[in-house]
Every structure is written in C-alpha cells, then in structure tokens.
Amino acid sequence: MPNWRSLKSNVFIVLVVILALIAIAPVFHIxxxxxxxxxxxxxxxxxxxxISTPAAVIAxxxxxxxxxxxxxxFMTTMATIIAVPIAVLAATFSAEYPNHIITKAxxxxxxxxxxxxxxxxxxxxxxLIVLPLGRFTGLAGAIALAIVMIPYVYTYTxxxxxxxxxxxxxxxxxxxxxxxxxxxxxxxxxxxxxVMRGVTIGVAKAMGETAPLLFTAFGARNVxxxxxxxxxxxxxxxxxQFIQTGFENWNxxxxxxxxxxxxxxxxxxxxxxxxxREVRV
Amino acid sequence: MSxxxxxGGILVLLVVMGVFVWYLAGRESGKVGEVAQTPTIxxxxxxxxxxxxGATFIYPQLDAWAKEFSKRYSNVRIEYNPTGSGTGQRQxxxxxxxxxxxxxxxxxxxxxxxxxxxxxxxxxxxxxxxxVMVYNIPGLEGRxxxxxxxxxxxxxxxxxxxxxxxxxxxxxELKLPHERIIAVHRSDSSGTTHVFTxxxxxxxxGKWPKELVEKAIEWPVDKTGRGLGGKxxxxxxxxxxxxxxxxxxxxxxxxxxxxxxWALVENAAGRFVDATPETLAxxxxxxxxxxxxxxxxxxxxxxxNMVYPPGEDSYPITSFSFLIFYKVYPRDKAEAIRKFxxxxxxxxxxxxxxxxxxxxxxxxxxxxxAINIISEG
Numbered sequence: 317m318p319n320w321r322s323l324k325s326n327v328f329i330v331l332v333v334i335l336a337l338i339a340i341a342p343v344f345h346i347x348x349x350x351x352x353x354x355x356x357x358x359x360x361x362x363x364x365x366x367i368s369t370p371a372a373v374i375a376x377x378x379x380x381x382x383x384x385x386x387x388x389x390f391m392t393t394m395a396t397i398i399a400v401p402i403a404v405l406a407a408t409f410s411a412e413y414p415n416h417i418i419t420k421a422x423x424x425x426x427x428x429x430x431x432x433x434x435x436x437x438x439x440x441x442x443x444l445i446v447l448p449l450g451r452f453t454g455l456a457g458a459i460a461l462a463i464v465m466i467p468y469v470y471t472y473t474x475x476x477x478x479x480x481x482x483x484x485x486x487x488x489x490x491x492x493x494x495x496x497x498x499x500x501x502x503x504x505x506x507x508x509x510x511v512m513r514g515v516t517i518g519v520a521k522a523m524g525e526t527a528p529l530l531f532t533a534f535g536a537r538n539v540x541x542x543x544x545x546x547x548x549x550x551x552x553x554x555x556x557q558f559i560q561t562g563f564e565n566w567n568x569x570x571x572x573x574x575x576x577x578x579x580x581x582x583x584x585x586x587x588x589x590x591x592x593r594e595v596r597v
Numbered sequence: 598m599s600x601x602x603x604x605g606g607i608l609v610l611l612v613v614m615g616v617f618v619w620y621l622a623g624r625e626s627g628k629v630g631e632v633a634q635t636p637t638i639x640x641x642x643x644x645x646x647x648x649x650x651g652a653t654f655i656y657p658q659l660d661a662w663a664k665e666f667s668k669r670y671s672n673v674r675i676e677y678n679p680t681g682s683g684t685g686q687r688q689x690x691x692x693x694x695x696x697x698x699x700x701x702x703x704x705x706x707x708x709x710x711x712x713x714x715x716x717x718x719x720x721x722x723x724x725x726x727x728x729v730m731v732y733n734i735p736g737l738e739g740r741x742x743x744x745x746x747x748x749x750x751x752x753x754x755x756x757x758x759x760x761x762x763x764x765x766x767x768x769x770e771l772k773l774p775h776e777r778i779i780a781v782h783r784s785d786s787s788g789t790t791h792v793f794t795x796x797x798x799x800x801x802x803g804k805w806p807k808e809l810v811e812k813a814i815e816w817p818v819d820k821t822g823r824g825l826g827g828k829x830x831x832x833x834x835x836x837x838x839x840x841x842x843x844x845x846x847x848x849x850x851x852x853x854x855x856x857x858x859w860a861l862v863e864n865a866a867g868r869f870v871d872a873t874p875e876t877l878a879x880x881x882x883x884x885x886x887x888x889x890x891x892x893x894x895x896x897x898x899x900x901x902n903m904v905y906p907p908g909e910d911s912y913p914i915t916s917f918s919f920l921i922f923y924k925v926y927p928r929d930k931a932e933a934i935r936k937f938x939x940x941x942x943x944x945x946x947x948x949x950x951x952x953x954x955x956x957x958x959x960x961x962x963x964x965x966x967a968i969n970i971i972s973e974g
Contacts, residue, residue: 372661374950446693452648534648536676538663547648547676557679560829561657562854562952587606 347578354575357568370537370558370569378565381573383537384554387454388523388580390541391533391550394458395465395522400515402462403469408499410470411477423474426467435527437463442531454548457533464528465518472517476510477503516588520581526552551577636671645933649677651685651698652788653829654848655724655918658950659698662941665948669940673933682788683812689921692716695930697921700726700788702896712893717924719892719971721964722917723941725881725954727849728793729859729872729914731837734759734774740871742767744863745800745905745913751844752780752797753804754821759842767863774842777823781836781845784826786813788918792904793846796914799905800865846914849877850952864913865905872912877954880915883908885959892967893924917956922967925974938967 358365361380368380406426410419429437441460446452480503488498504511529535529550536547537554551573558566558573649659656679663675680688682699686707689697702720703711711718730748732741747763750756756763760773783790791812797805809817818824825840827833830851837845838855849872852859861869870876884903889896896919905913926934942961949955956964 372664372950373657374661374948447691450693452693530680534650535678536646536648538667538674538676542646546646557656560653560679560831562831562834562851563657564854566657 350571350574350578353571354573354578357572358575361572365572367540369540370554371565373561373563373565375565378568381537381551381554381569381576382540383549384551384573385576386541387457387533387548387553388551388577390544391454391458391461391529391548392519392523394455394544395461396515396519398459398462399465399518399522400469403466403514403518404473404504404511406466407470407473407477408504410474411503412495412499414478422470426470429463429467430471433527434464434525435530438528438531441528446532451545452532452534452547453545454533454542455544457529457548457550460528460532461522461525464525465522468518468521469511469514472514473507473511476507476514479510480506512588512591516584520584523580523584524552524577526550526556529553637669638672639670639932639936642672643929645673645929647673647675647695647930647933647937648693649675649685649696649698649920650680650688650694651677651921652682652700652918653679654700654726654788655698655920657850658724658953659920661948661950662937662945665945666937666940670933670936673937675937681786683786686921689718695926695934696923698918699921700916700918701791702900702919703921705895705897708895708897711921715925716974717893718921719924719967720896720919720921721892721938721967722888722896722960723920723956723964724918725877725956726789726792726916726918727872727877727880727912727914727954728789728796728846728916729849729852730844730862731834731847731852731855731857731859732844733837733841733857734776735841736774737771739768739771740858741771741860742863742869743860744869745797746802746804748862749797749801749805751778752782752816752818752824754780754818754823757821757823767869776842779823779825779840779843780816780818781825781827781833781840781843782816782818783813783829783833785828787829788812789830789846789848790814792914792916795901795904800863800913848952849954850950853952862913864909864911865907866909866911868909870910870912874954876910876912877915878957879908880906880911880913881917881954881960882957883911884915884917885957885963888960888963892964892970922971924970925972928973931971931973935968935971938971939965 361378365380366385367382369383370381371377371379406422410422413419437460441456441463445456445459484502484506485498488502493501533550533553534547535549535553535557536542537549542548555570555573558570656677659677663677667674677698682701685697685699686703688694690707690710703718708718730743744767747756747767750763757777758775759778760775765773794805794810794814798807798810816824825836827836830847833845833847834851834855834857837843837857859872861871864870883906887899887902889899900916904916906915922934942964946955946961
C-alpha cells in the first residue's frame, strides 16, 4: 500500500515525459526527414552544389543552388542592416516613453504587422519600389524582408528593455550619466540577451520567407550574383518553385536547399546562444 | 568584450561572404569559355538580361531553352519564373518583365489593354499542352477508355462506382471493381482546370454546364464526399498515386514522370485515342487552321476552338501554351528577342524536355513571322 503513492507519481512522470516527447516530435521529424532527403543530394553533388547554377531538367546532373544561397545571404544581411537599427531605436523610444502617442502608434503598427500575411508586404514593396523602378531587384527583396523583420526585433527588444531593473538605471543616473549614456551603457547592455534573441528570431524569420520575395526579388537563377539592382534568387523561393515541378533534378535541388536552410537556422541559433551565454549581467 | 567580438564576427562573416561572391562571379565568367559550341555575340556584346514570368507549365521547357540559348549567344541571359499565367499576364501589362508565358492566351481585357499601348503585343503558341486522365485502379489489367460524357458525370458526382454501366459500356473487356470513384481535381486556380472544364463542356453532350468552365470552380463531386483537391499538377499526381480507385486530370508531362497510367479518351471523330507525341502533334495540326491570321490578333476564340479539335487521330484534350512579347523593345533587347524567337522555333526544337511535344512545322513557320514584327524603339 505505501507504494501506491510513488506508483502514481511514477506513472504521472512517465506520462508527462511521453507527452513532452510527442509535443517536440514534429520538430525532430522535420529535422530527420529533411536530413534524410537533403543530405544525400548534397553528398552526391559535392562542392558543385554550392558553387553552380541549377542545371536544366534535361541535364544529367542537377547542378547547384549557388544563386539561391548567395541571394539568401545577401538579402538577409541587407535586411538585418536595415531592420535592426530601426527596430532597436524604436523599441528604445517605446521603453523610455511608454505612454507617448508615438509609442502607442508604433506598438499598434508593429502588432498589426506581425499579423499581416507577408505576401502583402511583398505587394506593398512591389507597388512602392518595383513598379516605379520598372524592375525586380534584390534590394527590393531585402527591403521587404526588413519590413517582415522589424516587428519581431521591435517586440523582443522592447520587452527586454522594459525588464531591466529600475535600480540599475537609477544607479546610472546617480553617477551623473546623461539619458543617452544610461540607455546605451546600462539598459541596452543589460538587455542584450533579449535584443539578440529578437534579432535571431527576426533573421530566422526573414531567411525562411518566400511570399515577400515573389514580387520583389523575383528570382534569377541562371547567374550566381547579378548585382543588387538585378532580380535575385533565394533558397525558399527556389524550393517553392522547384518542388512544384515533377522533375527529379529540380526536386533534388529543392530538398538539398531545404537542408542548407536547416543548417543555416541551426547555426544561427547556436551562434546566438553562445553569444548570449557570454553576456554577464 | 563580447560586443567587440560580435561586431568583429559580423565583419569577418561579411568579408568571407564578399570573397565567396567575388570568387563565384569570377568563376562563372570563366566558365563561358568551356562551352563546346563557339558562342556568338550579338547586340554589340553588351550583357542583356531578358526577364519572363508566367505559366508554371512551360517553365522546365523554357528554362532548358534559355540555358541552351545562352551557350550560343553568350551575352544574353534569360530568366523565367513560374508565377502562374494570371500573374504573368498582369506583370506583362505592368511592364516589369520583358515577356510572359501563359497557358491560355491574354484575356480579352488584357489583350485590349496591351494592344492599346505603344509597345503593342504579339502572342506565339510555342508548346503543346495536353491534359490526361490518370487513374489508380489496383489490379486492373488493360487500359481504361473514357469519353467526355462519362468524365463529366464522374466529376458531377453522378457516377459513383467504377463498375457503373456507363463506364462498363465503354470498357466491355475490362473487369472493373465495385469500388467508389475518388475524383481528384486542382485546388488552386489553374489553366489546366480551364482546359479540362472547357473540354467537358464541349464533349459531354450538354451534361457539363457552361458556368463550370473556369480556372477554379466549385466541384459538384466534392459535395458527395468523393472529391479531393490537390495543389498544382504535382499535388494531383501525388494524391492519385496514393489513393486507390482514384482518377485525376494532370498535364501530360507530369503523368509521364510519375509513371501513372492514363485513359484513352474519345475524340471529336468518335475514336478512343491515347495521348502520345503523335496524337498531340496531330491535334495541333488540326487546330492550326483555327489560329488567327496575325500574331497581333486576339487568340481567345481560337484557343477555345482548339480544345476538342477535329481530326481522326487528334487527342481531344489538347491546347497551346503561349509566349507573349511586346512589338517594340529597346535596341539591344529587340535583337536578342528576335534571335530567341528564331532559335526556339528552329534549332530549339531539338532540345525538347521529356513529356513536352515539339510543335508542328506549320506552327513554327507561323511563329517565325514574329521576327518581322518586332522592332527597335
């Protein structure tokens, strides 16, 4: 009889563990499945996979996805350079003046941007930049991705800044620091962990987006890098367009691309984790 | 100081990326020399990029042409993206692309708008498309035969079982199982659906209503619970492959790649015809007299007449896919476009992707008229 309680407890623990495993199973399923389908493609193609353009479907070998890799790296980097300063500055303002009319407007805009389908962001950039220029450009793609990124970085940064204990900020003022110095030297430094998390999630989000690029970067995969003012390919765009065709060569490239994207994600998260760990509060 | 570490890390990453890109760019321009054919340079040797957008169906074929063409004319690069026929037509009107691909020709409204523009418009039927009825009936020996009326009744939900007397009447020699028919269709808006429903309307002796001829429709069979939707040709192909006792309509090339059997379909002359390169070419030849006098005309009526064409050996669910060009281009581009049109209608016919059908000689000659129409401006 005394065992009855511990039995119940054990059963419960086993149940919780099983449920937890079920909850995370889809993630592992995705990782394993993409690896199983994508990795053999890359191993078979070798270095060609990273430095060639895709071959025609009638070719013997599938070629590579260099235009997509270069395009994704270029546009994500550009988008980060555009989005992070805007988002972090806006978040700083919001945290400093939480009840200001501008703060309220920014917060509302950011929240609705999070909800908006990203294809609409693409349409917006198409109307504002592509149509007047009369051409699709990688730069337009980067701007669309930046707009997708901003609300994520903004939201996380604002939360992180608001969570900084008031005592540290007051300590900053007490030694005679100006407001800008307190923000830069105290608040942002302490909140770095949260800011990095926001940037990481924003970059990851931008890297995996297809919809905002359809009408902006458009895609161009017979050249590896045509220039920032030329149409540009991206990994998700390539996957989306190649997997719809019935041709084995292109399906292979799409699976290989999915694996590359997965590796980029994991690297991004690991790097940002490491950096975060080194921050001492 | 981890901030410095971070900034340093990002800078190193940027430099590495820059070197990578620079290396690749250099590698690529060196690669042109490796090509076996002696490349020709046109339009004074300036780098010319021709951008196209539109139908998914012609993407693999057009891409194969683009790559082969660039081997001949090394300073011309052609980029085409499968955005869908409707988007391609719109982007052509918005002038953000140099040409468009489309399964149906420009709609009447789009055509009038494009014709009214100083840059003008011409349309070329460059690829033959065919819709085949793929099916998955485990254990069935022999090829299924169907006609427009029976297919219409299946998609209307009126024929429920494979051993329905109306199917049996067409297939007296087959042992058809007493199983429910799962009718698979496209869930997205598609030119393939347009061609298929147009065929049903014309070939079903009034069973299929005119209102259900569209790129996307409400399928009557869905209301009986025996209909399934798939995204794209690939989606429909996958569902038919996985679902026993199903039937679906897909582009010919997808059926070939998937290795699925397809039905013989009764044509306008009353014969059951298999979809083969020969019967598709025959259908295109039979449809040729229906084409408009000039490439500058509206193709809509001709295109509708082309589905379910006359001729003893014509496969009935056949259509043309189009490339749409402006009449006037900036100087360098005009020359490149003319060369491209000339090439795909001559030498390019030797580079046909598996599952696509070369167009008959008379249609090629028809297309070559474009060379005299396109001008510099």
